[in-house]
Amino acid sequence: MTTQSLEAKAKALNDELEALDLAGRLARVAGLDGRAVFTTSLGIEDQVITAAIGSNRLDIDVVTLETGRLFNETVALIDETEETYGIVIKRLHPAKADVDAYVAQYGMNGFYDSVDARHACCGVRKLKPLARALEGTSYWVTGLRRGQSGNRATTPFAEADLERGLIKINPLADWDIETIRAHVATEAIPVNPLHSRGYPSIGCEPCTRAIKPGEPERAGRWWWENDEKRECGLHVAEATSSIIPNASGAA
Ligand code: SF4
Numbered sequence: 500m501t502t503q504s505l506e507a508k509a510k511a512l513n514d515e516l517e518a519l520d521l522a523g524r525l526a527r528v529a530g531l532d533g534r535a536v537f538t539t540s541l542g543i544e545d546q547v548i549t550a551a552i553g554s555n556r557l558d559i560d561v562v563t564l565e566t567g568r569l570f571n572e573t574v575a576l577i578d579e580t581e582e583t584y585g586i587v588i589k590r591l592h593p594a595k596a597d598v599d600a601y602v603a604q605y606g607m608n609g610f611y612d613s614v615d616a617r618h619a620c621c622g623v624r625k626l627k628p629l630a631r632a633l634e635g636t637s638y639w640v641t642g643l644r645r646g647q648s649g650n651r652a653t654t655p656f657a658e659a660d661l662e663r664g665l666i667k668i669n670p671l672a673d674w675d676i677e678t679i680r681a682h683v684a685t686e687a688i689p690v691n692p693l694h695s696r697g698y699p700s701i702g703c704e705p706c707t708r709a710i711k712p713g714e715p716e717r718a719g720r721w722w723w724e725n726d727e728k729r730e731c732g733l734h735v736a737e738a739t740s741s742i743i744p745n746a747s748g749a750a
Contacts (some may be wrong), residue, residue: 500664502659502661505659505661505664505666506659506661508659508666509657509658509659509666510657512527512656512657512666512668513655513656513657513658515527516528516656516657516668516670517656521547521548521551521670521671521674522551522555524656524668524670525548525551525552525555525557525559525640525670526555526557528559528638528640528668528670529552529557529558529559530558531637531638532637533636533637533638534560534635534636534637534638535558535559535560535636535637535638535639535640535668536559536560536561536562536632536633536636536638536639536640537549537552537559537560537561537562537639537640537641538562538563538564538629538632538639538640538641538733539561539562539563539588539642540563540564540573540642540701540702541563541573541576541577541580541691541701542642542691542700542701543676543679543680543683543690543691543694543699544642544643544644544671544674544679545642546576546580546683546688546689546690546691547642547671547674547679547682547683547688548640548642548670548671549561549580549584549586549588550583550584550686550688552584552586553580553583553584553585553586554584559640560589561586561587561588561589562588562589562590562591562632563577563588563589563590563591564591564624564625564628564629564632565577565590565591565592566593566624566625566628566703567592567593567598567624568624568703568704568705568706569703569704570691570693570701570704570707572691572692572693573691573693573701576689576690576691577590579689580689583689589632591628591629591631591632592628593623593624593625593627593628594623594627597623597627598623598624600623601619601620601623604619605619605620608705610705610706611705611723614724617706617721617724624703625733626733629733633663633665636665637665637666638665638666638667638668639660639663639665639666639667639668640667640668640669640670641667641668641669641734642669642671643669643671643672643734644669644671644672644673644674644675644676644679645672645673646674646675646676646716647700647716647717648715648716648717649715654669654672655669655672656668656669656670656672656673657669667734676699676716696709697709697710697711697719698710698719699716699717699719700716700717700719700720702720706720706721707719707720708722
């Protein structure tokens with residue numbers, strides 16, 4: 500598909516999804532030609548999407564990046580979620596040779612030493628497995644929300660990812676955190692117990708801390724870095740559509 504047609508398709512889909520509720524958005528994507536993949540980090544938003552996919556038996560593959568540095572609570576939640584919804588969450592691990600090479604060059608926790616070293620770790624443990632997860636995929640479903648950070652304030656429902664040659668779907672783009680929490684409580688959706696201990700956004704254990712009252716939701720991610728727009732590279736601004744105004748990057 501050409502860049503222009505991918506952008507036009509994303510724009511049309513974005514307008515269509517805006518009028519639908521969450522289940523309708525996901526069902527629409529599941530019904531399109533082409534493989535749809537949802538990448539979950541088991542965060543509260545992702546659990547809402549997984550519940551909708553599992554409860555409605557939608558034809559969307561659910562995968563997670565098992566980086567090898569996750570919290571025990573996150574790993575346990577993968578199993579619990581599979582059991583709750585009778586689904587399989589495909590775990591994608593980093594290649595051992597890549598991890599060994601990283602550790603040899605930077606050390607196991609070298610990501611604290613520089614932004615480059617941190618990006619290299621995310622590249623090995625997240626980006627390369629993500630590329631495998633998205634091979635042959637037409638629609639990539641994510642849990643991005645506009646309220647998660649200023650960096651994500653203009654997240655559309657559908658956007659062309661020109662770098663990966665697919666359309667990224669953000670069915671919770673317009674949900675706020677209060678709506679998410681209420682939905683989780685009403686539907687009894689299992690969530691990570693760390694959320695109630697001050698972790699609104701949960702990534703790898705060594706790179707996530709609890710936030711203080713009043714801090715932005717993602718302040719606990721890579722907290723030692725100064726760049727307010729820090730992300731892991733899963734969602735990059737350069738790859739988004741120029742047709743959808745202010746399409747934002749995310750993670
Ligand atoms: S979040 Fe931290 S541990 Fe996880 S891949 Fe990135 S740098 Fe490595």
